[in-house]
Amino acid sequence: MDILVFGAGSLGSLVGGLLARTHDVTLVGRDPHIAAVRRDGLRITGVETLDVSPAATTDATGASADLAVVAVKAYDTETAATVLANGDYDAVLSLQNGMGNEDVLAAHVDAPVLAGTATCGARLADPGHVEWTGRGTITLGPWRPADDAEAAERVAAAFRAADLPTEVAADMRRRLWEKLAINAAINPVTALARVANGALAEPGPLADLARAAAVETATVARADGVDLADETAKDAVATVARETARNRSSMHRDVTRGRRTEIDAINGYVVDRARATGASAPINRTLAALIRGWETGAGVSTPEHE
Ligand SMILES: NC(=O)C1=CN([C@@H]2O[C@H](COP(=O)(O)OP(=O)(O)OC[C@H]3O[C@@H](n4cnc5c(N)ncnc54)[C@H](OP(=O)(O)O)[C@@H]3O)[C@@H](O)[C@H]2O)C=CC1
Ligand SMILES: CC(C)(CO)C(=O)C(=O)O
Structure with missing residues (x-):
């Protein structure tokens, strides 16, 4: 399969690098x-060590591929979508956190x-080097009823062919x-209290x-028409806090590095x-x-609420 990965940062480089073992992958990201x-x-270290050589570019304008995987932060989805709209793709898959991207x-x-959801962990360690910090799995499926279920099956088969454990689900909403309940609970609380995820596993x-x-x-x-029980959401948070006890959440890391967070697509989406x-x-x-x-206080660029 011809696969373009839009947003070759931590997750995009990991997923793109793993797919490049079997498929023709182009990473779209930034220099250096x-x-x-x-x-x-690209060197991947951590869970496994491997070296791969995907194509790589900083400009995807007018590109075409069987699949575009979107792995930018949620606040960059609009820009990614505008670029992808000028290309030609048989399917577009988001692996991002938060809601609203699809x-x-x-x-x-x-x-x-x-x-899609990805439970693997990745960190861009240096230019050309991504650290694979948690093995994880991918779950994907059609977004709207009109979206082609066969496309989901084709993409999952291609991911499995590259040894990425991937499941197809009909209930992605x-x-x-x-996943939003997990992120809405763990991300801001750990970011504000400056604690690792495991602190939320302790009473x-x-x-x-x-x-x-x-x-x-x-x-x-x-209220939005999705059947999510309180117990399911509570248990999911407890399980993830326990299983990722030593990790710092992405929002905690963003705050520590003085970077914009995905708050609008997480708690902001719930409020909306x-x-x-x-x-x-x-x-x-x-x-x-x-x-x-x-x-705002840290001077991070937040155009939606400036
Ligand atoms: N990292 C992880 O382990 C996981 C992440 N996720 C989710 O995946 C998404 C991506 O996260 P993550 O990989 O950590 O984020 P990163 O910031 O590491 O990666 C996103 C990359 O996309 C680049 N980018 C943004 N816009 C463009 C553009 N127009 N052209 C080229 N490159 C662009 C960014 O560059 P720049 O920063 O310079 O703008 C950055 O390098 C998020 O929604 C996150 O919540 C989900 C599961 C696990
Ligand atoms: C699941 C969790 C909370 C793991 O840290 C995550 O997705 C994140 O940090 O954004």
């Missing part, structure tokens, strides 16, 4: 990483849109809401707050859907306000 991949290839892609591209006020955020998110999901459905989301609203307040 892209220049290093073009010059010396709708943005669907509004721009003329191809089936697939939603519910699965994205469940105490932080675990209570994370659990309350997850339950509130499940309530908003149900609560407002639209008449539900209430005071915990998500407070967490979003605190993180946005930090972004």
